[in-house]
Amino acid sequence: MRVPDCLDSEEAAWYALTPQERFFQYTRLLEFYLKAGGSLAPQRDSQSPFDFPEYYEQKSPQTGNSPPPAIAGP
Amino acid sequence: MIHPILAVINAFIRNHTRFLLMGGQACVLYGGSEFTRDSDFCILCNGENLSRIAAALRELQAQPVFFPPLEAQFLEKGHACHFICKSSDAEGFRIDLMSKMRGCPPFNEMWQTRNLLRIDSIEIPSLSLAHLILAKKTQRDKDWPMIRRLIENDYAARKDPSTEDIRLWLRECRSPGILIDMGTRFPDLMAAQLPARPLLRLALSAEEDQLNDALIDEEKEERRNDREYWRPLKEELERMRHARS
Numbered sequence: 284m285r286v287p288d289c290l291d292s293e294e295a296a297w298y299a300l301t302p303q304e305r306f307f308q309y310t311r312l313l314e315f316y317l318k319a320g321g322s323l324a325p326q327r328d329s330q331s332p333f334d335f336p337e338y339y340e341q342k343s344p345q346t347g348n349s350p351p352p353a354i355a356g357p
Numbered sequence: 358m359i360h361p362i363l364a365v366i367n368a369f370i371r372n373h374t375r376f377l378l379m380g381g382q383a384c385v386l387y388g389g390s391e392f393t394r395d396s397d398f399c400i401l402c403n404g405e406n407l408s409r410i411a412a413a414l415r416e417l418q419a420q421p422v423f424f425p426p427l428e429a430q431f432l433e434k435g436h437a438c439h440f441i442c443k444s445s446d447a448e449g450f451r452i453d454l455m456s457k458m459r460g461c462p463p464f465n466e467m468w469q470t471r472n473l474l475r476i477d478s479i480e481i482p483s484l485s486l487a488h489l490i491l492a493k494k495t496q497r498d499k500d501w502p503m504i505r506r507l508i509e510n511d512y513a514a515r516k517d518p519s520t521e522d523i524r525l526w527l528r529e530c531r532s533p534g535i536l537i538d539m540g541t542r543f544p545d546l547m548a549a550q551l552p553a554r555p556l557l558r559l560a561l562s563a564e565e566d567q568l569n570d571a572l573i574d575e576e577k578e579e580r581r582n583d584r585e586y587w588r589p590l591k592e593e594l595e596r597m598r599h600a601r602s
Contacts (some may be wrong), residue, residue, distance in 0.1 A: 294506070298388040298513065302387070302388075305386060308391075310360040310362075313360065314360070316392075323361075323394050324451075330497040332437075332496075332590065332591055333423065335598065337424075337598065
């Protein structure tokens with residue numbers, strides 16, 4: 284198997300970028316996504332260990348809308 | 358516009374927290390993914406670091422989502438703690454924090470092999486590729502193509518791989534064609550890896566269909582193990598839900 288066979292041209296182009304370039308492209312993509320009305324809420328995933336209705340809510344079941352409490356050491 | 362992930366990481370760095378980027382963001386950096394809407398971090402679980410994490414979360418006006426609360430007793434068991442940011446520079450951005458992941462070594466060991474990515478003036482510590490792959494071996498469909506792609510990308514990119522790179526590929530590669538290719542390129546290293554991963558004998562003999570079946574069985578076993586790992590944790594989450602209702 285020749286190495287390039289395992290990647291299509293789009294994947295190869297993406298991987299050819301440096302991590303910094305990929306990060307920059309990702310930020311542009313997210314910016315566009317948000318401007319286009321995209322949501323940051325997690326998608327429902329029945330296979331996730333956190334697949335409980337409260338996980339997908341935008342408010343806290345622990346403390347209502349208050350900020351997180353100070354953390355006690357272990 | 359400052360990107361929400363940079364706002365989060367800046368807050369972590371300002372507060373001198375010890376963390377490692379993982380999940381979808383790390384997959385973007387390694388070329389396995391193009392997009393993610395949240396952020397996942399592995400954090401050192403000790404009192405001092407948790408206090409610093411809490412300070413960073415307050416700066417981000419992050420509110421806890423679901424259970425459990427951010428406490429060492431839960432992180433040490435393998436739970437994840439979830440937050441949603443309310444600050445203007447990261448509004449709506451979700452943060453998941455863990456300290457212990459199934460199959461991964463302790464935080465300090467992962468810290469030793471971290472990758473540092475410099476973005477503008479900040480350095481982002483992230484899980485090594487090897488540890489990112491271990492953390493991705495979950496019960497979810499979506500993580501497995503990611504593992505395959507991360508290794509395919511790494512294999513394609515490295516023209517002069519180290520022995521350690523090759524050992525990683527031999528441990529984690531999920532593409533029959535690449536495994537068979539490696540069998541011809543690195544037969545001795547592959548033979549040495551056989552006791553730990555018996556399906557490699559099918560790569561050495563270039564039996565692609567059987568190798569594909571064996572890879573599927575290997576994935577099924579990992580996913581079954583992950584479900585078993587999470588069973589008591591999910592039961593604990595259920596108890597927290599019922600205690601509150």
